Amino acid sequence: MKRYIGKRLLTGLLTIIIVFAINFIIIRLAPGDPIKTLMGKETDDPVLKAALEHKYGLDKPLPTQFVMYLKTALTGDLGTSIIYNRPVTDMIGEKLGATILLVLTAAILSLFIGTLMGIMAARREGSFIDVAFSGISYVLNSMPSFWLGLMLIIVFSSRLNLLPTYGMTNARANYTGMKYILDVIVHMILPVGTLLLIEIPIYFRIAKSSVLQVTNEDFIVTFRATGMNEKKIFNKYIFRNAILPTITIFGISLAYLITGVALIEIVFAWPGTGRLVLTAITQRDYPTLMGIYLVMSVSIAVVMMIVDIVYAVFDPRIRY
Amino acid sequence: SEPASAQAPAEEKVLIVRAIGDPMSFNPDTLPDDNNYPIVQNIFNRLVKLDTSKQIIPDLASKWEVSEDGKDITFYLREDAKWHDGNKVTSKDIKYTFDTIKANETYYMSTRLGIVDSIETPDDYTVVFKMNKADVSFIADLGWYGTFILPEHLFNNGQKWEDNPASKNPVGSGPFKFSEFKQGESITLVPNKDYHEGSPKLDKLIFSIIPDDATAVQALINGDIDMFENVPAGNVEELKADGNIRLALNEYPSPMRIIFNLKDKAVQDVNLRKAIATAINKEEISQKIYAGVQKPEYNMYPSLIKWASNSEETSPHFNIEEAKKILEDAGYKKDANGFYVTGLTLDVFEGSGYPEAAKLIEATLAQAGIDIEVQVHEYNAWSEKVGTRRDFMLEMQGGFMGPDPAALAKRFGTGQASNYADYSSAEFDALCEQGAATGDQAKRAEYYKKAQALLVKDLPYVPIVTFAGYDANRSDYINLPIDGTGKWGWAEFTYTDLAAN
Amino acid sequence: MERVLELKDFNVTYVNKYKKVYAVKNANLQIQKGDSLGIVGESGSGKSTLAMALLRLLPEKSTEISGTANFIGKDITKLSKTELQKMRWKELAVVFQKSMNSLSPVHRIGTQIEDIYRVHHPDASREEIFKRIEYLLQLVNLSGRVYNLYPHELSGGMLQRVSIAISLMHNPKLLILDEATTALDVVTQGQILDEILKMEKELDMTRIMITHDMSVVSTSCNKVAIMYAGEFMEIGYVKDVLKNPKHPYTKGLLSSFPSLKGEKSKLEAIDGFLPDLSKLYDGCIFAPRCQSAMDKCFKAKPRKLETDEGFLLNCHLYGGEN
């Protein structure tokens, strides 16, 4: 186990460096640079341009820049945003919470709801519930997330006036304490709801198919033959075996969510890292971009590792 | 029905303005930042400012005069201005601000301040700019980006502005005080009760960040925000029909235009340029893409600045047959596919309706026998290709050409950085120089109109539509920035208040 | 003698959208207390189907069962769900061929055993269970160690023994072993067969042994039923049937087994292959492959010669007129 974790850490690190190098190269090969944003659209003053390039070291050769960046990054310093002139660590730190809140809530809720629906559908395969759930999951799975989000806004905010349109808190009222928490929860309903609708089908499908599969396993027949009642067989044996694929999917979809949430953050003006990336891309804010990629790769690597370990706990056949 | 979220405590007047993104910095002079521009206009003052019609009006300087030779400009400051911490705003602050900018090449106005030899402060409320060249348009530039007056007593501590703590926690002399910045969420300002024009009426001014237009429109409709500058043309009809919302047109001297790269052989023939200009249906573009909000622009200098704009000699009007005739006369022959000219490219960047406009242009040019391929780029990539490498035949851009027609020299003067067309005409340069050297508006208009006539003849560019957009706001608010022509700044909320009812 | 199981015109048919598969047809069979019956037949002849049907483990939606199966006085086919659950394992237990997959891979063996034990003794204490299981494991020559292991930590042979131990948990009246030793090598198989015989004496058990290996039957059973394509061809005492086979199929089957120590006589095969079980045939089902087939074999079902003991011979060569 220790060795396994060690190995995973090592490959994780390698992954991160490679991800990093790829991004660094792609970003730097790309046309445009942050100087344009800093100079503003209205001027092309070459003196200003040269001065700014020098100031941010963008006039140095690429490999030098990469090594310099890596060096500082290894000390835990992700550098300073060129555009916002703030430590990247601070910027990410402020927004990470919001994204994690959104992503984790959605992931956990969809895990439970989707799995539950999948189990229900599997236990009554071919019934109305199964057909209805499957149909719904197909449709939801096929919707572009941003589109769904916008529709939810129009329906629940504009037409029904039930929920706030955007943001994480009510800008007008500066709530504190319990009220603040409630406020955030109310604001979370739509974005989390959108993510839920997108994610539930994934868990639904995997839960349904693995329950069906485990139900057909030979050992289930053994338990039936012993006269054990179906409820117990299901709750203890089918469930535990069928939950395994879900764990893997949870990891993958969490990783997907971490990056895929950007569109939702834009639609709902949610102050998270996803949006930070998008702005950083358009502004070519290299340090911020690299910083977020780093944080994202690390969190995906960590999530995957945790998932693997959890999996090993649930499945004694896995040995490291 | 009022949505739940809008039911703030009745006695508090909170105005929420939609912002697109985070400000890069709260130091208003280091960078030209569209996102912080409306915010800092409410925290700081300049010597002069622009109102919503983009005309110069007084700010800290209550009046100013230009010397005979045009080289000295003297500003007389109002004496009641105070910093948010209670100190008085004096000429020292002004000298400090501009001296520092000039000394730092990376600050936006630094190069422009190259024409200023020295700044003198005969007394606490008088500032004299001594320049090495007569240029009246300098005054207008002082009302633009990067010219906000900063408090010397807070900044002058040996640290650069970028790293200066005073930049993070801005203390200005404007109507609002900085209160809170939540990155990615909002910027909150509170009124400066001691403001020299009187305390603002609002209890809170919040700039709330909503990146997506569609969401912002919904938020406006739902009352989650109160003001939305420049709503998408597509939403105008709908918002007009909404009784809670008031729309007001906000126009900018920043026309959409097609620039020809005169260095490129492909478009060096003025007849071809004329034919292209004649084959662009500006009316159609205006209607289809901007719902008529952005009007067709024929004048070479934005018609919004009426006194300087030449409406007599303009770029050609749409006429396919005429375009064909121009080509025929110039000796162009049709090829097998019916094209006189092929292989042209038009580089546009994504957004603002530009790609769509380009597509319409492509279609009408094709009717006139001119084959042009539209290439759409992400803004930065476009900027690199077109702005830095100057690698294009035709490109489409916008950009501010106000408030003073001196901008013409910046955009088309020989050797100027922003002269994408690489236009060069000694006559044009001379006219611009004359225009900049005099303070007499009538004379200046004459020079610049002549310069525009030259541009019509040479056609280094074709203006297409004006830039304008509706400001939408909750109709229960009065005295919004848009209402302040001649009275207050273009993003200033000093007098904004709930309508009494 | 006490009759443990009696099948009368027992039929099992798989039904799906496209066709019916007649897997067991008109089976008649009697098993007395203390009997050990071997059911022999080639792959696909319906042996497992019969076993599964006796435990009512086949999905009700896709199978049709008709006829009666009297198991110690009750007709299994008519039992209610609760009666069925009461009967299973306590009175009728089974060991499946694929013991590798017959336990949940993610639960400890002990946990699973406890759960199975508690099906019929819900209030049993851990010690009680452990004692019982330790005894059973000893019977099959395993140490108590396996109690805390996961299935994948055991070899196939050990798992098979665990399965057998579990099947004996409640001293069932009838034990069905469906190819329970087929996957094992001869040494292990011999060991397990020995143990089964030993236990049988100890526990006074009746046993059905499903296999396609004649030698297993010859060494561990007293009666044998030869099955072909869903039908019983010949049933009788092992010593009679194997020594003196009557049915041509039985004969063919026996001559396909070379003798271990005897003369090396030429091996004979039965030509052709198993008929399509989704069709019903008029004549004897074996007729197409039978070397002594006569005209009538193709036209009519042979009359079954049955005796009181439940012995049977299903062939025109021996039957009277129909």
Place this chain on the structure above:
Amino acid sequence: MENNKSYIKIDNVSMWYPVKSGIKLFAKEKQWVKAVDKVSLEMEEGEVLGVIGESGCGKSTLGRILARLENPTDGDVYIDNVSTGELMKRNSKEFRRLVQIVFQNPYDSFTPRDTIENILMRPLKIHSIAGSDEEKRRICIETLESGGLHPGEDIMKRYPHELSGGQLQRISILRAMLLNPKFIIADEPVSMLDVSVRADIINMLLNLSKEKNAAVVFISHDISLTRYISDKIAVMYLGRIVEYGESDEIIKNPKHPYTQALISNCGSIDPDEIMDRISIVGEPPTPINPGPGCYFAPRCFKANKECLIKYPAAYDLGNGHYAACDRLNNE
């Protein structure tokens, strides 16, 4: 080994697989599965050698090495005094023509996506046997019919799943025969088949090998069947040959305790035959680091302390009968 008479010589062949285990973090010694361990055997042309032993004793691994599907970790196999390793290096195709293998599972021996025609044509194509496609097809049909698969034309068009196991196993053998091999390895060729069709397959294999005078290694755990087929029998236990000799001799007069136990446990279909099982106690052994003594010693009913110290040498019992057991002398 100076004896040049024998056609095939298996010389001290070993196959050790490293064991992956992360359980012991600091295990210094690498763990090995000694699937085949120092096996030496010889075969004549046309000879049929049976290899028996319990599951996992390394029979298939030996078969794979003989067919050079794997390279042994030690030792080599010689055909006509040429090392097969050398042959493979020099001209792998030639080797493949010389040696063919028939597998246990006929249902899995053919790619399910191809027709029998394509499958049978493959070896001819690879080895450029016969000229035109027409000729190749003719050869295939002839071969099929010679193996009792009529009509060949029809069989050629079918997919593997449209044929019975017996038919498939025939085709599998015929395919191997297409290349006229001189050495055939049959790894449990009938164990997946119904007893009633086994005989045909066995007889066909024997006939073909007689015709072509090819040597056959017949791997099986069915002892009576092996005796029926083979001229010689080798008994394997945990990767080692423990006894070798004429097949009747081995069956009727086994010397090694393991062989004795094996044969005594082998049931007969004759219910009168009295079974006197030698029961072996203990759990089945694992091939991971079995040594150092006799591998069978922990379960052996004759073992004493010495057996646990050193692996016994093979004793020549005359008539080409060998057994590797130190207790033989004491009897």
Place this chain on the structure above:
Amino acid sequence: MKLDVKNIFKKIREFIAKDIQLKCGFYGIILLLLVVIFASGLASHNPYDFGPDILNRIGQNGHLLGTNNMGQDIYSMIIYGTRTSLKVAVISALISAAIGTLVGGIAGYFGKNVDQFVSEIINIFMMLPTFFLILLIIALFGNSIVNVMIVIGLTTWPSNAKLMRAQALSLRERTFVKAGTAMGESRLQILFKYIIPNGIFPVIANTTVGMSNAILTEAGLSFLGLGDPNVISWGQMIYSGKAYITSAWWISTFAGLAIVITVIIFYLLGDGLNHVLNPKRIGRGGA
């Protein structure tokens, strides 16, 4: 070899009859293909024509589904958009499947060090924040539809590679592969003749899911203003119709609907294939 068309049709019919989802998916795809082939016939207008009818409502002036602000006929745009969507879906999925199959096949079949090395690479690519990478590349290197397809293909292959690797790992132990080796087939012959043809089905099933994702990704890019303006795509119709979502809802709604339907078709196809090709689902003895 003669192609027996009739027979092939019969086989396909039999194959898809096994699963209702497969059937729906299959006929759906046929329908989409027909739309693509006969686009010019089906469309009522030239979708590239900027006519004078601006923002016509449904049915107005002969515009079946109305027009947009540029005067383009929505119905015709949807019809032509099918081309783009299918092109994006199919080509990117093919790229992804081809790379995935090859990489996974090599890793799984060659095994040992090759496998370890390639697996690590697969893992690394699995961990790339794909959407952002796509975004980055498209934003930076131009948003032509060709780039979109290539980038989606280049970033989504790891899941296919994983599937193929698992397949290859088990296939290499299969008898027919060993038989092939014994027959004298070379390693590459084995890879292409045995491993890939027999192991590709999960990849195919997964590829249909990949196609759905490609369509959704293209839409997402369009939403961020990174679609290719030179082609008509549903994603861009949604994007450009966003401003009219409450006033001229038909611009984006039908495009959204088209996406949903197409994606569902691909999902159905994928699920159907999975069901039919995954023998585990078919009752394995007992309940």
